[in-house]
Amino acid sequence: MNRHDDAFSESIAVFALGALPESEASAVAAHVRTCAECRAEYDDLRGVADLVGYQAESSRSELDELAAARMKLRIMRVVRADAEAPAPAGIPTVERVAASKRPWFAYGLAAAAVLVAAFVSVDDVGLRSHDASQTQNVATANDRAAQLAAASAAAETQRRSLERELALVVAPGSKHFAVPRGEVIESNGRLVIALTGVAAPPNGKTYQAWTLARGAKSVAPSITFAPDASGRAVVELPESAAGIAAVAVSVEPAGGSKAPTSKADFVRALT
């Protein structure tokens, strides 16, 4: 332990708050690491300083239920997709991506891994790169590439389509239109329907999407779909978003219908 220096005492609280300029912070940090007296003061005040953030917690008026639900849906969709990707144990997604110098598809990383990397910068607190473990990560990623190469063509197609849908859903500039249990997303000229808590359609039935062109008198048939085992459905419509005024979903006989035969689950105007 180094000798205590009173010159630092007055700066510890400001440092704990995170309001010291860089030029002074390095010296204070070095002193705090080696002086027991200042270390105790820092420990006392740092935890309190962080709690100041609690003051800003959003009330219901600042973050209404609808916005909260939309935000949660966006985040949970990425997290669930990432959790379902068969990731090598113990290696955080971001590090796998950070470790890869080759194009991501060389490793066959799951769609969500790429998405997460786009949102989470690798220079963040606690994400200092570890050279030794990176080498190992690359090796593991190569194993994973071999596994994926052996995967069935169907799984690969599904993966690519999920990746594309997720990319659209979270793309910057995408517009989100809330519907019961989810949303319709307009992104890069494409339309995606994203729903959770969807019951499996009755036997012999399917969900079908419909589009209403601007100025049209009736809806046009779009893609049919079913939720996955956990009740989620994320589907990209084959139609371009251009000129589409509304999107609807109804339950139809398997194979789909040319015109709706049941009341729509929802009709959502894209405005």
Place this chain on the structure above:
Amino acid sequence: MARVRERDVAAFESIYDGYHRLVHGIALKMLQDAMAAEDLTQAVFLKVWSSPEAFDSGNFGAWIARVTRNRSLDMLRSRALRVESDISADIPLEGSLDDMVFATLDAESVRTALASLPDDQRKPIELGFFGGVTHEEIARRTATPLGTVKTRIRAGLRKLRLQLETSVVG
């Protein structure tokens, strides 16, 4: 958080439910932009999911508040005076009993404790946390000598700690 490390989606979801208003509120207050606040909230929670090891011990709420504040500062970085925040974040906190007790605090008790501080202590603390400005800038904005600003921040944080301890004990 241990379960999040094991890629447990339900554990992540309960953490999200518990803290999304805190993260969103700090981002909104600092960025003053609803869309940017949503994007930042998403980035913070995806970071929690993808690198849960970044949080090692102590009060999770305090930790995520700091991470959100620093991410928001990164976004606002274009301003002339950059505040060093990463250096203090590098020093791991000794997980004291108090900090664990503080984990039971809610936003309301923190607001009450902050409100009990004299204005000349509370304002520089809020400016330092949410404004992301240095003590020199705080001194300039509040037309107060630098040494006085330092003393007030210190006295304010100490008082805040006492108040919070009292509110935890009841």
